[in-house]
Amino acid sequence: MALTTELGRQLQLREVGGILLQAATVDNWSEIQHFEAKPDDLLICTYPKSGTTWIQEIVDMIEQNGDVAKCQRAIIQHRHPFIEWARPPQPSGVEKANTMPSPRTLRTHLPTQLLPPSFWENNCKFLYVARNAKDCMVSYYHFQRMNQVLPDPGTWEEYFETFISGKVGWGSWFDHVKGWWEIKDRYQVLFLFYEDMKRVSKGPSEEPLQTQDPKCEIQKVVQFMGKSLDETVLDEIVQETSFEKMKENPMTNRSTVPKFILDQSISPFMRKGTVGDWKNHFTVAQNERFDEIYRQKMEGISINFCMEL
Numbered sequence: 001m002a003l004t005t006e007l008g009r010q011l012q013l014r015e016v017g018g019i020l021l022q023a024a025t026v027d028n029w030s031e032i033q034h035f036e037a038k039p040d041d042l043l044i045c046t047y048p049k050s051g052t053t054w055i056q057e058i059v060d061m062i063e064q065n066g067d068v069a070k071c072q073r074a075i076i077q078h079r080h081p082f083i084e085w086a087r088p089p090q091p092s093g094v095e096k097a098n099t100m101p102s103p104r105t106l107r108t109h110l111p112t113q114l115l116p117p118s119f120w121e122n123n124c125k126f127l128y129v130a131r132n133a134k135d136c137m138v139s140y141y142h143f144q145r146m147n148q149v150l151p152d153p154g155t156w157e158e159y160f161e162t163f164i165s166g167k168v169g170w171g172s173w174f175d176h177v178k179g180w181w182e183i184k185d186r187y188q189v190l191f192l193f194y195e196d197m198k199r200v201s202k203g204p205s206e207e208p209l210q211t212q213d214p215k216c217e218i219q220k221v222v223q224f225m226g227k228s229l230d231e232t233v234l235d236e237i238v239q240e241t242s243f244e245k246m247k248e249n250p251m252t253n254r255s256t257v258p259k260f261i262l263d264q265s266i267s268p269f270m271r272k273g274t275v276g277d278w279k280n281h282f283t284v285a286q287n288e289r290f291d292e293i294y295r296q297k298m299e300g301i302s303i304n305f306c307m308e309l
Ligand SMILES: Nc1ncnc2c1ncn2[C@@H]1O[C@H](COP(=O)(O)O)[C@@H](OP(=O)(O)O)[C@H]1O
Pocket: 046, 047, 048, 049, 050, 051, 052, 053, 054, 135, 138, 139, 140, 142, 241, 242, 243, 244, 246, 269, 270, 271, 272, 273, 274, 277
């Protein structure tokens, strides 16, 4: 039984263009590549574990003009079709998107080179959220521990090697972030950072004014979406999309996903939601090695990540 389970976990990822994806996604690749985007589509793009669920909830709250009850209409995974998602016999992400009325908000973890070409051809809006690589690695490690349909991550030391070699679902963090950063001025891209969304605003004596202050970043999203919201609605969105609220919200915390898929007794989906948890995982030697690899892989890229707040 243990062997079957282990084999089942190991067989879930296959490559397309050198990028590991879920096997069912690869089986459905032709349908995904032929997906017909529309000019008014908004695509939420992230590398896994970068705050996808958080930005989805923010976007939905904006779309619903801050109406909390409307955001409770469905679990977050069902509100924005995940275009490369396939798990037969459930409808695929493409099928869900095709039946959705416009204007549509969709989501993807695909790197730029694997995105269905129609998104570029239709000059769609892309909302990209990036998270620093070290916290992303930590979050992905715990996610693979609790996600029973993904490969077992092994020990932290083993996972460190797996992650830097890009042998994880959706490929290398470095290539993903670089790819989206490099196209951002040629297309309609709003490029946000998880760390900016978490930044605490300080008072005159450096005292924290709030536990979390993503209002400025939320305002950027509102403008990007071509909307305008009152200050009180913005404040409501800040409150409702805080880590603490979303951790308790069954529509966002994945508590409806069965334990044989996501075992939250191993690690909760809403785990810590902080910047800098990597310091509790990286050894000094791993940190030095990672920084050197980062320098090499991100050479010439003018992107700055905040590693602690
Ligand atoms: N409202 C929120 N504020 C801050 N972090 C959040 C959040 N909602 C989810 N997250 C964090 O985002 C990560 C999941 O990302 P994704 O949705 O892309 O899978 C998890 O990180 P941690 O594992 O570091 O806690 C999760 O806790």
